[in-house]
Amino acid sequence: MTRERVVSPLEQKNDVEVPGASTPSARPQSLEHYLGQTELKERLGIALQAAKVRSGPMEHTLLYGPPGLGKTTLAHVIANELGSKAWVTSGPALTKGSDLVGTLTRMDAHDVLFIDEIHRLPAAVEEYIYPAMEDYKIDFTLDSGMHARVVSYALQPFTLIGATTRAGLLTGALRSRFGLVHNIRYYNCDELTDILEQAISFLSYNTVSRDALNRIASRSRGTPRIALRLLRRVQDFALVKEDGKCTLEVVDNALALEGIDEAGLDQLDRMYLQTLATVYEGGPVGVEAIAATMGEDSGTLEDVVEPYLLQIGLLARTRQGRKLTQEGKKIAAEH
Ligand SMILES: Nc1ncnc2c1ncn2[C@@H]1O[C@H](COP(=O)(O)OP(=O)(O)O)[C@@H](O)[C@H]1O
Numbered sequence: 064m065t066r067e068r069v070v071s072p073l074e075q076k077n078d079v080e081v082p083g084a085s086t087p088s089a090r091p092q093s094l095e096h097y098l099g100q101t102e103l104k105e106r107l108g109i110a111l112q113a114a115k116v117r118s119g120p121m122e123h124t125l126l127y128g129p130p131g132l133g134k135t136t137l138a139h140v141i142a143n144e145l146g147s148k149a150w151v152t153s154g155p156a157l158t159k160g161s162d163l164v165g166t167l168t169r170m171d172a173h174d175v176l177f178i179d180e181i182h183r184l185p186a187a188v189e190e191y192i193y194p195a196m197e198d199y200k201i202d203f204t205l206d207s208g209m210h211a212r213v214v215s216y217a218l219q220p221f222t223l224i225g226a227t228t229r230a231g232l233l234t235g236a237l238r239s240r241f242g243l244v245h246n247i248r249y250y251n252c253d254e255l256t257d258i259l260e261q262a263i264s265f266l267s268y269n270t271v272s273r274d275a276l277n278r279i280a281s282r283s284r285g286t287p288r289i290a291l292r293l294l295r296r297v298q299d300f301a302l303v304k305e306d307g308k309c310t311l312e313v314v315d316n317a318l319a320l321e322g323i324d325e326a327g328l329d330q331l332d333r334m335y336l337q338t339l340a341t342v343y344e345g346g347p348v349g350v351e352a353i354a355a356t357m358g359e360d361s362g363t364l365e366d367v368v369e370p371y372l373l374q375i376g377l378l379a380r381t382r383q384g385r386k387l388t389q390e391g392k393k394i395a396a397e398h
């Protein structure tokens with residue numbers, strides 16, 4: 064079977080971002096500019112080097128962790144480091160196995176296929192991916208009914224990078240097919256300050272003192288995406304209200320306007336703590352109950368709110384449910 068016959072209109076139906084699409088310039092393009100995550104970078108550095116020495120594809124890699132910590136960015140960085148292209152799609156965009164045929168057959172050797180929210184991949188697509196991951200081949204059905212036949216098609220060796228906020232929802236079968244599995248962690252204040260400094264140079268924003276950046280970083284829930292957003296808000300605020308001067312006081316005023324408190328908690332965090340403190344007397348209580356009371360989606364609480372509150376020790380997870388720690392109770396009472 065020739066390649067041409069396989070690259071069919073099917074690929075127009077699926078939602079795969081073709082390589083070369085514009086990426087925001089604050090995004091680091093190389094491992095050198097991907098700051099923090101030292102341990103992960105070391106593991107990746109080895110995997111990248113090994114791939115080069117073997118002249119093969121890099122190991123399939125699973126990245127998991129809360130939103131905004133740099134999973135998508137890292138997938139592009141890896142493709143750049145490999146000198147290859149990244150093809151981007153997501154679990155919910157793929158509904159059936161054949162949605163991937165067009166992309167998989169068009170990919171060049173050592174390209175990267177990035178599947179975001181891979182925990183939402185339908186079972187049918189997942190099964191389709193196993194032989195692609197293991198043997199670089201796909202089986203698909205041509206025609207239907209009596210004339211149906213299964214054709215096996217050899218792919219170029221590629222690297223699958225999966226990203227998820229919920230590693231726990233992945234099937235064991237899928238998870239075990241990744242050679243590298245890594246948890247992307249929250250960044251410390253210094254690392255976030257470095258990221259902000261670098262973004263300022265990438266975007267040629269007005270310079271801001273390290274102290275002021277550090278203040279923004281300390282209120283960003285350990286998350287680059289939040290830090291970068293707050294930096295933009297602070298810059299706007301300084302521009303409009305203070306002739307562009309970014310003093311610590313200006314930073315504080317701008318962040319207060321954004322509803323960010325001194326611990327870096329936002330409105331949703333505070334509402335969660337208060338609900339748990341006042342309605343459920345500090346817990347333990349199930350996340351579904353908290354979500355129902357708040358009128359929020361429990362998935363958002365689990366993906367976005369809880370990991371950070373757990374990390375900074377305001378919340379504990381017990382077998383009976385979520386529970387405020389002493390510190391958590393104190394913070395909840397302050398608001
Ligand atoms: N390690 C890092 N170094 C520099 N910038 C980063 C880093 N991680 C994330 N960023 C920045 O934070 C933003 C959010 O990252 P992203 O990759 O979209 O997160 P995720 O895919 O995990 O939700 C990106 O625009 C990127 O510029």
Ligand SMILES: [Mg+2]
Nearest residue numbers: 134135136179
């Ligand atoms: Mg992402």
